[in-house]
Amino acid sequence: MNPLHLLAFGPTGWGDELAYGAAMTLVIAALGFAGGLVLGLPIAAARLSSNVVLRAISGVYVTVVRGVPELLVIYLLFFGGGQFYRYVADALGYSGAVAADAFSAGVLAVILICAAYSAEVFRGAFQAIPKGQIEAANAFGMTRSTLFCRIKLPQMLRYALPSIANVWQLVLKDTALVSVTGLVELMRTIDVAAGSTRSPFLFYMTAILIFLAFTAVSNKAFEGAERHFSRSVIGGYGK
Amino acid sequence: MRWDVFFGSFPTLLSALPVTLELAVISITLGFLLAVLLAAARLSGLRALAALAYAYVYVIRGTPLLAQVFFVYYGLGQLDAMRNSILWPVFREAYACALIALSLNTAAYGSEIIRGGLLSVPRGQIEAAKAFGLSPTQRFRHVVFPQALRAMLPAYGNELILMLKGTSLASTITIIELTGQARILASETYAPIEVFLAAGAIYLGLNVVLSFGVRLLEGRVQRSGGFAMEG
Numbered sequence: 001m002n003p004l005h006l007l008a009f010g011p012t013g014w015g016d017e018l019a020y021g022a023a024m025t026l027v028i029a030a031l032g033f034a035g036g037l038v039l040g041l042p043i044a045a046a047r048l049s050s051n052v053v054l055r056a057i058s059g060v061y062v063t064v065v066r067g068v069p070e071l072l073v074i075y076l077l078f079f080g081g082g083q084f085y086r087y088v089a090d091a092l093g094y095s096g097a098v099a100a101d102a103f104s105a106g107v108l109a110v111i112l113i114c115a116a117y118s119a120e121v122f123r124g125a126f127q128a129i130p131k132g133q134i135e136a137a138n139a140f141g142m143t144r145s146t147l148f149c150r151i152k153l154p155q156m157l158r159y160a161l162p163s164i165a166n167v168w169q170l171v172l173k174d175t176a177l178v179s180v181t182g183l184v185e186l187m188r189t190i191d192v193a194a195g196s197t198r199s200p201f202l203f204y205m206t207a208i209l210i211f212l213a214f215t216a217v218s219n220k221a222f223e224g225a226e227r228h229f230s231r232s233v234i235g236g237y238g239k
Numbered sequence: 240m241r242w243d244v245f246f247g248s249f250p251t252l253l254s255a256l257p258v259t260l261e262l263a264v265i266s267i268t269l270g271f272l273l274a275v276l277l278a279a280a281r282l283s284g285l286r287a288l289a290a291l292a293y294a295y296v297y298v299i300r301g302t303p304l305l306a307q308v309f310f311v312y313y314g315l316g317q318l319d320a321m322r323n324s325i326l327w328p329v330f331r332e333a334y335a336c337a338l339i340a341l342s343l344n345t346a347a348y349g350s351e352i353i354r355g356g357l358l359s360v361p362r363g364q365i366e367a368a369k370a371f372g373l374s375p376t377q378r379f380r381h382v383v384f385p386q387a388l389r390a391m392l393p394a395y396g397n398e399l400i401l402m403l404k405g406t407s408l409a410s411t412i413t414i415i416e417l418t419g420q421a422r423i424l425a426s427e428t429y430a431p432i433e434v435f436l437a438a439g440a441i442y443l444g445l446n447v448v449l450s451f452g453v454r455l456l457e458g459r460v461q462r463s464g465g466f467a468m469e470g
Contacts, residue, residue, distance in 0.1 A: 067400070067446040068439040069407035072418055076439070079431035169301075176303035180411065187305060194313060204314035208302045215301035 006197050007206065014193045014203075021189030022210055028185060029175045031107045033168055036114020043115055044122035058119070065116035070174050073113060078105040078181045106178035106185075110171055117167045125160035126152065158229045165222035172214055186210060245433040248424055252438055255420035262406040262416060266341035267399060273342065274349030281354050292350070299347035304405055307344055312336040312412045337409035345402050352398060356391030357383065389460050396453030400446050407442075417441060 009015035046058035065073070081100030089098045129152060137147045179187035190207040194200035280292035299307070315321050315330055329335045360383050368378045410419030421438035425431040 063447075064439075064443060067404075067443040069404040069418060069442055071407045071410070072421070072435055072439050072442065075418070075422065075425075076432065076435040079425055080435060083430070083432050173303040176305045177408075179305070187303070190306075191309070194309075199317065200309075200313035201315065201317040204306060204310040207306045208298070208310060211302040211306060212298060 003199055003202050006193070006199055006202060014189070014197070017189050017193065018186070018206065018210070021184060021186040024184060025172075025175050025186040026214075028103075028106055028110060028178060028183075029168075029172045032110025032114055032175070033171045035107070035111035036167075036171065037118050037164070039111060039115035040118030040122055043119035044126065047119060047123045048126060062116045062119055065113060066120075070109070070113055071177050071180065074106065074109045074177055074180060077109045077112075078102060081105050102178070102181040102183035106175075106181060106183050109178065110174060113174060114167060114171050117170060118164065121160050121163040121167060122156065124163070125156040128159045129155050158233075161222070161226050161229060165219070165226075168218060168222070169215060172218070173211070176211075241430060241433055244428055244430045245437050248421075248428070248430075248434045248437045249441075251424050252417060252420055252434075252441060255415055255417050256441065258409075258414065258416040259403075259406050259418075262337060262341065262409055262414075263403045266338050266345060266406070267402050269338070269342040270345030270349055270402070273346035274353055277346060277350035278353040278357065281350065282357065296347045296350060299344055300351075304340070304344050304408055305411065308337060308340040308408050308412060311340040311343075333412045333414055334409075337406075337412060337414055341402065341405055341409075344405065345398060348398050348401070349395065352391050352394045353387075355394070356387035359390040360386045385460075389457075392453065392457050392460060396450060396457075399449055399453065403445060403449065404442065 005013060007013055007015050007018070009019075043058045043061065046054040047062070049055055078100055081104075082098065085098040085100060089095070133151055133155075134147065137151045142150070175185065176187040179185055179191065182188065187207060190203045194203035197203070277292045277296065280288045281296075283289060311330070312333060321327060321330060330339075364382055364386070365378060368382045373381065406416060407418035409416050410422065413419075415423065417438055421434050425434040428434060
């Protein structure tokens, strides 16, 4: 029998299970990425602030998250989350079973990791804005919020875009690690399929091809975005 | 937070540290050698060879390390060709598979860093070296290499940190290194928060030392203009 039958859709193959897993991977990656960017911006601002305490806290956060294996962050949130809920349940006098939910632990882990990496990207991008522009904006009498919204933020985003594309790749690949919690995303589905059909070669090859497809499509999308946001820049992208 | 459990877990966790360090050192070394070959292939000017190296780098960088580890350990073992080959005694071992997957992974990232470093040396300098009558070996040793090294060192330092963190994935294929030991200890003590935080502190300490070392090396290379100039 042709082993590719195992990838068919319907009750005989793993096609629909894999599609569900792939969709779940994209959902975790998208939520983690969006949350990470939103959290990364204030962390970058704290890193650049004149307040010593803010600078120290954000600096420690970025160093710690980037210096610890992603797998360990996921274990801490998943298994540690259960322990944390246990404390809360005990404090409330509830003695029944409590467990951390793999989905929220996974998404939270990806958010925390993505925030640390994107904060560093944003920080670099803010610093890349020429000082003269900020002086010019001040000379025009712009308020701090106008300066931020019209001068700093748009340019920062343009500078940050290529590196943000890298962060997205990182997030997409880190999502595979969430499979260790048993959450049924792509990698977990692949593990189960590989084990139960005894065709690990076929299924791990499939996993690699699906991730490659995700990477290729997002590379193209980010290239398009870079071209779009650099269209008004003389000597910018592709000119 | 039970501090006694946190501090008490360090001796057990540290007993697994040699495995983590061994995985990191061996895969970084093997990966570096392969990275040099890949970078050479990309810059060789031979189109087929360059395309092959590019495809390799693209596939490795576009897929999760976890998928690569599982592919090497579980996937390849299914093939009869592998089971019957002389390589089977190697690929049968989880430890060897972890080393192979980690080395193959870091080689792809490393080759891009090396390639970028070599390409960062301005053409004019190589032309000037030619005009001075330096041989290709001398050009590489005295002009290209010292400057490329300076350009690639910070990025390679980052890659070393990523690799040290990457060794934690060996725990997913039954190897008891630092993360694997932490999982065992967490389930024995029912104190996952304390144990995983302690393991995280060890990784963090290693990475702080590692990045400090890389920065020292960078300073040395900047000051002396590269190792090759000293000889």
